[in-house]
Amino acid sequence: MADPVAKERRPARERALYETDYYAWIQEQVALLRAGRLGEVDAAHLAEELDDVGKSERDKLESVLRVLVMHMLKWDQQPEHRTPSWVFSIREQRRRYRRLLEQSPSLAAKQDRLLEQAYPGARDWAANETNLTIDEFPDACPYSWDDLLERPFEVDPMPPR
Secondary structure, eight states: OOOHHHHHHHHHHHHHHHHHOHHHHHHHHHHHHHTTOGGGSOHHHHHHHHHHHHHHHHHHHHHHHHHHHHHHHHHHHOGGGOOHHHHHHHHHHHHHHHHHHHHOGGGGGGHHHHHHHHHHHHHHHHHHHHTOOGGGSOSSOOOOHHHHHHOOOOOOOOOOO
């Protein structure tokens, strides 16, 4: 039979470990879960952490979209400043986007909303980096998903000197 006094002390100990040594708390929770000792898991904090992990994945996708759109806006607004690094950044953000959706396919259902949320930041960032006014960029994202993920980007080779 389980010791009821020990059971009452456990939440305080779990709370203290959660607050004083987060990594140790995580390792303890993983060990408890793997051992099937579900009654000993700090369920309240674990639920909070899992919720945060989900939010973090969503935030990563929004961030990738913000960087991708920012570079595309710069590309379209300042063709005379196009560089191979912009092409690389666009390709890299596309790879990250695809990887995130492979790891968490349910995020695809949120991609339109995430793009809508990412666009104002991308627009501000592009204006800042190009020294153009914000009004020189569309109020809403001008790119379709096909543009975002498939449109080709190449830098014209430098003319010989």
